[in-house]
Amino acid sequence: MSKKLIQLRQELAENPYVTFDSNGNGVSRVFDEKWDFTALNQNKKTVSFGYIDEKYRHDIQSYLYALIQYQKEKSNSGSHGAVSSLIKCRNQLNTLAIRWGNSEFSSLSSEREWKRCSQMLHGVGGESVCRYIASTINALNRAGLVTRYVNKKEYIKWNNPDAGEGQAIAFPEAIHVSILRTVVDFVETYHPYRHQISDAMEKLYAYQDEMYNVEFEALGWRTLNERQMQVFSRRIARRTRRWPERNAIPNFSFHRRGNWLGKLLRMCFICVGIFSAARKEELLSMNKDSYDDSLADVPKVSGFSTKGNKGEKIYTSWNTAPIAKLALELAFDATQAARKYSLEKLDDAYQNGQLTKDKYNAMRQDLESAFISSDIPYGSEALINKASLQYSIDGAVDALNMNEFNITATAEDVEEFDLLNPDRAGSLKVGGGLPRFSPHDLRRSFVVFMVKNRLGNALTVKYQLKHRNINMSNWYANYSELARTNQLLMDTKLMSEFDEAIESSAVDAWDDIYNVSDILSGAEGERIAQNKAERLAQGEQIVMSRSELLALVRSGDKSIVLLPTGGYCTNRNCERLCSLMDIVEAPCTHKIITDKAAKRLSRERDNLIASFRAINDMGDYANELILDARKKKIQSIEPTLVKHSIPFDNFNDDIKAVWS
Secondary structure, eight states: OOHHHHHHHHHHTTOOEEEEOTTSOEEEETTSSEEEOGGGOOSOOEEEOTTSOHHHHHHHHHHHHHHHHHHHHHOTTSOOOOHHHHHHHHHHHHHHHHHHTOOOGGGGGSHHHHHHHHHHTTTSBSHHHHHHHHHHHHHHHHTTSOOOOOOHHHHGGGBOTTSOOOSOOOOOHHHHHHHHHHHHHHHHHHGGGHHHHHHHHHHHHHHHHHHHHHHHHHHTOSSOOHHHHHHHHHHHHHHHTTOHHHHHSTTOOOOTTOHHHHHHHHHHHHHHHHTTOOOHHHHHTOOTTSEEOSSSSSOEEEEEEOTTTTTOOEEEEEEOOTHHHHHHHHHHHHTHHHHHHHHHHHHHHHHTTSSOHHHHHHHHHHTTSSSBOOOOOSSHHHHHTOSOSBOOOOSOTTTTOOGGGOOOOOHHHHHHHHHHOGGGTTSSOTTOOOSOOOHHHHHHHHHHHHHHTTSOOHHHHHHHHTOSSHHHHHHHTTTHHHHHHTTOOSOHHHHHHHHHHHHHHHHHHHHIIIIIOSOOBSHHHHHHHHHHHHHHHTTOSOSSOHHHHHHHHHHTSOOOEEOTTSSEEOOTTOOOOHHHHHHHSOOOTTEEBOHHHHHHHHHHHHHHHHHHHHHHTTOOGGGHHHHHHHHHHHHHHHHHHHHTTOOOOOOOOOOSSOOO
């Protein structure tokens, strides 16, 4: 037995704490059935071992504990991997133990045991499952717990080609548009009723609680059994069915378990997802204040992302459409009664010592979302024992499939589906519905729709989906170019409207550049300005008419992209990140800054200065690099303001806290 394993056994003899509260006090011990990580404030808050066979459970907990300690040792901040990563690792260790019939993972160092284990893993799943298991064994290797290291040549032998894995599906375009229209119609229909819905539900909760207490007193029992509960619920339903509030809202119905509200939340969730491509947890972090259209030409929604950040939440934003504002308002305001009711129960439970401070804060944070649980149980105990108060959009492959969409695939839909999803070819049938409909399917469908219809490229996808590398973005866009070449498009009328809108926007931009803006800056802008001056000197009043510009746009001779940093780029294949590279590299030779764009940059500079000074006043050494980058960004804008004769005060603030 290795020195590392001997040390681990000695530690585990005392069953040490593995999780801690925000004050550093121990919460869960290694061999507890559940590890509570609530204090970390991550999306996933617990790791449960209750379903794991008892003969494997302690070993799995021991090795997972050892991995956590190793990660802490190697981390500069003394932190371990995200809770979601720990859950995945637990799952792989459990799969390994079940297949192998053994959970003493150090034995994998033995060639004999490894050969037996490897044989048992044949057919365990698709390539990603095999890769995850191998990755977990390799993590044990890095932690010094086994000497075994698994490469792709070995784990690919376990692959089961019939495991049904594959990337998320891309919807055929007609089905995509049908879903889009359904959710938009729903949101627009019920948005004006959102406060009425909440008021009606608040009245229902109060009435049901009152009647529930009366039932208790009449029966003299502490709780109602299942049969009594059914009788009670039917009686209350008959009474509330006649309430005027129900008839005042189209097709509305009362449900304490949140049946109708649940449908509303899913419609709103799909609406924001289909217009942003944000991940499930990112969507669940949004509320009605997440929408913003005040600082950019394109509206945005903002929320917290944890992907690739070791579970730490980072506030970020996604481009979206104005309908997302209505969807978030509808979801938030319609559930305000449920939010108010839950908050009252939480406050009482916390005051009575039934909730820890960390659990109380975590559940209050859940209620800040627009998408909260619409299932309101009777009594405080059931509510405070919930793992989360956010609405449950579970991981099932048909988690969002609802009858309201009435999806019936045509032969054209099936043909397009098979082309876009070759690894799932045959799973969509003529006359049938989608084989799956999960939040991740919304993401891939968004990408394919956008790329196929020339609304963006892989770089656009990389920004919108918050990918860490462009290869992942290209993978999401798989087969969209092929679908385009096969002209698998929407109806020609709608596509024509798209093309006209894109062409009109491009012509507006070029018209601003050639005929409106007095001053142009940026390398390409200065070249055009010189050409303009020469032509105007010859007596021309309009340098280039809109009809000329339209012809050049349609022929592909002129291309233009609105930059998030201000101005335009004329290189259709550009992959620069201008907001970063303009500071550390030579300015882009394709960039154009108009007078309007310069004014936007001036406003951005003012905001950056205000942000710099607010952070600088903290005097925190940890912010030095952030402040240095922000200062360079502020100063990089100033030459453009000078060229456009926009007045400004020079910025020369010193960074207060600097490492010596």
